[in-house]
Amino acid sequence: xxxxxxxxxxxxxxLDCQPLTTPPKPKETPPADPWTPTSNLKMLIxxxxxEIRSREQRRQLSDSSSEALQTKHCLQEHLLGDEYEKxxxxxxxxxxxxxxxxxxxxxxxYPSPSQKSYIxxxxxxxxxxxxxxxxxxxxxxLESLHMVSRLARNRYVWHGRHNLPQTLQALKKVGEENKYxxxxxxxxxxxxxxxxxxxxxxNEEMASSFGSSEQSEMSFVELPGVEFRAASVNxxxxxxxxxxxxxxxxxxxxxxxxxxxxxxxxxxLIGEDQLEDLDKSKFKTKIRRLYxxxxxxxxxxxxxxxxxTEERGRKPAFKWTGPEVLPNTQESxxxxxxxxxxxxxxxxxxxxxxxxxxxxxxxxxxxxRRKIQSAPTSPVKITASTYQSLPVxxxxxxxxxxxxxxxxxxxxxxxxxxxxKRALSSPEAVPKADASQQPALSQPLGVCPASHSSVSPVILxxxxxxxxxxxxxxxxxxxxxxxxxxxxxxxxxxxxxxxGMKSNNPKVLNKITTEEGDAQRGPDEPTKSLAxxxxxxxxxxxxxxxxxxxxxxxxxxxxxxxxxSDEESLDTSLTFFPSGxxxxxxxCTHGNKAECSNKEKSGVCSLQHTAYSSPITGVIxxxxxxxxxxxxxxxxxxxxxxxxxxxxxxxxxxxxNSCLNSSSTTSAPNPSSSxxxxxxxxxxxxxxxxxxAANPVLQHxxxxxxxxxxxxxxxxxxxxxxxxxxxKEPQExxxxxxxxxxxxxxxxxxxxxxxxxxxxxxxxxxxxxxPQRKLEVSED
DNA sequence: ACGTCCCGCCAGGGG
DNA sequence: CCCCTGGCGGGACGT
Numbered sequence: 001x002x003x004x005x006x007x008x009x010x011x012x013x014x015l016d017c018q019p020l021t022t023p024p025k026p027k028e029t030p031p032a033d034p035w036t037p038t039s040n041l042k043m044l045i046x047x048x049x050x051e052i053r054s055r056e057q058r059r060q061l062s063d064s065s066s067e068a069l070q071t072k073h074c075l076q077e078h079l080l081g082d083e084y085e086k087x088x089x090x091x092x093x094x095x096x097x098x099x100x101x102x103x104x105x106x107x108x109x110y111p112s113p114s115q116k117s118y119i120x121x122x123x124x125x126x127x128x129x130x131x132x133x134x135x136x137x138x139x140x141x142l143e144s145l146h147m148v149s150r151l152a153r154n155r156y157v158w159h160g161r162h163n164l165p166q167t168l169q170a171l172k173k174v175g176e177e178n179k180y181x182x183x184x185x186x187x188x189x190x191x192x193x194x195x196x197x198x199x200x201x202x203n204e205e206m207a208s209s210f211g212s213s214e215q216s217e218m219s220f221v222e223l224p225g226v227e228f229r230a231a232s233v234n235x236x237x238x239x240x241x242x243x244x245x246x247x248x249x250x251x252x253x254x255x256x257x258x259x260x261x262x263x264x265x266x267x268x269l270i271g272e273d274q275l276e277d278l279d280k281s282k283f284k285t286k287i288r289r290l291y292x293x294x295x296x297x298x299x300x301x302x303x304x305x306x307x308x309t310e311e312r313g314r315k316p317a318f319k320w321t322g323p324e325v326l327p328n329t330q331e332s333x334x335x336x337x338x339x340x341x342x343x344x345x346x347x348x349x350x351x352x353x354x355x356x357x358x359x360x361x362x363x364x365x366x367x368x369r370r371k372i373q374s375a376p377t378s379p380v381k382i383t384a385s386t387y388q389s390l391p392v393x394x395x396x397x398x399x400x401x402x403x404x405x406x407x408x409x410x411x412x413x414x415x416x417x418x419x420x421k422r423a424l425s426s427p428e429a430v431p432k433a434d435a436s437q438q439p440a441l442s443q444p445l446g447v448c449p450a451s452h453s454s455v456s457p458v459i460l461x462x463x464x465x466x467x468x469x470x471x472x473x474x475x476x477x478x479x480x481x482x483x484x485x486x487x488x489x490x491x492x493x494x495x496x497x498x499x500g501m502k503s504n505n506p507k508v509l510n511k512i513t514t515e516e517g518d519a520q521r522g523p524d525e526p527t528k529s530l531a532x533x534x535x536x537x538x539x540x541x542x543x544x545x546x547x548x549x550x551x552x553x554x555x556x557x558x559x560x561x562x563x564x565s566d567e568e569s570l571d572t573s574l575t576f577f578p579s580g581x582x583x584x585x586x587x588c589t590h591g592n593k594a595e596c597s598n599k600e601k602s603g604v605c606s607l608q609h610t611a612y613s614s615p616i617t618g619v620i621x622x623x624x625x626x627x628x629x630x631x632x633x634x635x636x637x638x639x640x641x642x643x644x645x646x647x648x649x650x651x652x653x654x655x656x657n658s659c660l661n662s663s664s665t666t667s668a669p670n671p672s673s674s675x676x677x678x679x680x681x682x683x684x685x686x687x688x689x690x691x692x693a694a695n696p697v698l699q700h701x702x703x704x705x706x707x708x709x710x711x712x713x714x715x716x717x718x719x720x721x722x723x724x725x726x727x728k729e730p731q732e733x734x735x736x737x738x739x740x741x742x743x744x745x746x747x748x749x750x751x752x753x754x755x756x757x758x759x760x761x762x763x764x765x766x767x768x769x770x771p772q773r774k775l776e777v778s779e780d
Numbered sequence: 781a782c783g784t785c786c787c788g789c790c791a792g793g794g795g
Numbered sequence: 796c797c798c799c800t801g802g803c804g805g806g807a808c809g810t
Contacts, residue, residue, distance in 0.1 A: 090809080091808050095784095154799075240801080281804080288784085288785065288803080288804075291783090292785075
């Protein structure tokens with residue numbers, strides 16, 4: 001064991017030494033030494049563990065601990081004499097997880113909004129004694145959770161866990177929309193089959209696998225005030241880890257026993273990116289990344305490692321130990337007082353809204369609308385499944401206007417912009433009555449015409465949580481290269497024109513829709529839930545409504561000027577959205593001191609609401625550089641519960657004028673709204689049957705889902721917590737059947753008829769029989 | 781032998 | 796052009 005002594009320092013970074021090999025660890029730790037660096041480290045760490053440390057102390061503690069560590073090392077060295085300093089004890093001490101702990105220890109879980117803490121990579125790497133590369137790993141996943149956001153090179157802002165609830169909620173939502181549950185089922189089924197023999201029919205599986213996988217991705221879920229900064233930087237490819245991280249988390253949030261095996265996760269993630277088959281190496285790499293992610297998630301205590309034992313053997317897996325994500329309800333939303341920083345702060349310079357192209361857009365849209373009015377636009381129910389079944393996404397659908405980069409760039413903003421804004425957000429524009437009478441979720445919904453760009457953002461309200469977000473599509477996986485046209489949302493095409501649409505049997509679609517659970521019911525169904533849900537919604541939304549009104553009453557100018565104070569770093573406003581992002585809008589950010597701390601009435605809130613009502617909200621500026629072709633990952637944009645209120649529509653710049661006058665009535669959607677509906681549905685942005693109407697009430701009753709107890713399962717999946725002794729979570733049965741077939745909506749949804757309880761399960765494709773298997777999950 | 785995953789090369793791209 | 800970012804995967808370490 002001690003052998004290595006000879007090599008050392010020199011060996012360390014010798015180029016001639018096989019560069020491709022991991023440097024052997026200089027082990028010099030005296031085996032017999034009672035005191036081991038490891039143990040010491042562990043103690044320190046445990047001391048600094050999140051559970052124990054309190055916010056304030058945290059910082060100091062960590063510092064002290066790290067220092068102590070240093071000291072120890074020095075000490076050790078001295079004691080050991082001229083031993084090599086790199087006594088770096090075993091690999092474990094260098095683990096990402098540990099490093100992450102140290103990293104996290106430096107910042108409070110819930111930093112006070114007033115004082116932002118910034119993260120300087122250089123400092124961190126230095127203080128933590130790590131290679132920069134490692135920090136990126138950590139930061140990237142933290143970013144995916146919106147716990148940090150990048151400001152600039154070497155610079156990040158620490159948000160702590162404030163955003164976690166919203167993030168998780170959004171992720172869960174997206175996860176549901178992505179039908180991860182089905183995908184998981186599919187994968188498992190595939191495995192099962194695979195068991196029988198060599199990969200016989202595997203291929204067909206893939207193909208038939210309701211397109212579940214592939215094609216969806218590269219979308220990142222974002223929260224409004226949080227990260228735009230990075231957007232410019234991360235315009236594209238360099239998103240992998242972050243996106244992976246989010247998806248990984250989604251898997252947990254969506255699956256019923258919240259346990260996800262690495263294998264499955266890897267497959268899903270791979271599948272999504274490319275339906276390439278199980279490329280061995282690719283799979284391996286994916287797994288590796290997953291470990292990285294898992295390590296930091298573990299450090300965050302969001303998951304913990306467990307083992308799933310199946311027939312096949314033990315498979316590494318992770319169990320969600322983070323907060324339960326409530327399907328909806330207002331709780332998750334930060335207190336009303338905490339108004340988010342304005343989405344579109346002062347720095348309006350590159351404000352997309354200002355762009356003259358917008359105006360053009362509006363005009364053209366109106367024209368189009370006119371043209372379309374006569375066209376048959378009755379909403380056709382289209383669900384994600386529909387799309388998934390479609391081999392190719394119809395080009396026709398998405399045609400956005402091309403706003404050339406050139407256009408985006410230089411232009412005079414100002415008067416024009418102001419006009420637009422006013423027009424869009426002024427009280428007149430939005431019927432007051434509506435605003436006040438439909439307090440519930442009126443999230444702004446804006447469809448951003450994205451030109452040829454790679455990003456086709458769409459801002460969507462999150463029905464349940466009130467968290468709305470936008471989706472930016474990423475071009476990378478576009479099969480069909482499509483182009484957006486300004487009329488995208490507003491100009492529905494006749495059904496006939498839509499490729500493949502007719503081929504689908506409406507009934508089937510409906511059926512599927514129902515099964516989807518969650519948001520996909522027909523319009524008629526939600527009724528009952530409404531009552532239950534309405535109240536809470538109202539409550540939660542009230543303040544915002546107020547603010548909204550207020551803001552509407554206020555001159556826009558103020559909004560824009562106000563917090564110029566926050567450094568530019570706050571200039572989240574117009575930063576470009578990265579491609580492939582999902583951006584929740586409702587979310588309230590903290591961090592802006594002045595903002596609306598506790599005084600709702602101060603009117604400060606109005607600022608925030610600007611975001612809601614501001615025309616800009618719906619528009620996402622695109623970096624010229626990203627202007628490319630747009631692809632619409634149909635699968636990815638699965639149905640979302642989208643409720644639009646007239647206000648919302650009004651808020652969307654693009655939709656503005658044309659929609660304003662018409663959309664006030666809930667009952668009968670006018671041409672424009674129907675058109676909008678059509679488009680949304682068609683694209684899969686909203687579930688079939690859901691109408692983008694003024695009535696925000698179409699919500700589903702939030703049901704607190706206690707995942708655990710679902711023993712009803714049939715199988716013999718066995719989940720074993722490693723620590724057998726103490727069943728920490730009483731509600732969690734030791735043995736839980738892996739519920740492969742849960743309906744997405746979970747408790748939230750009426751169980752589909754055949755979905756639970758027996759072996760016969762339906763997938764969106766039809767009925768599938770999925771054999772049950774025994775699983776055993778054990779903690780490490 | 782296998783699960784875990786550190787290490788660091790190196791491409792890309794921002795400044 | 797430099798250097799920050801971060802994809803990527805060999806192969807070391809742990810068990």
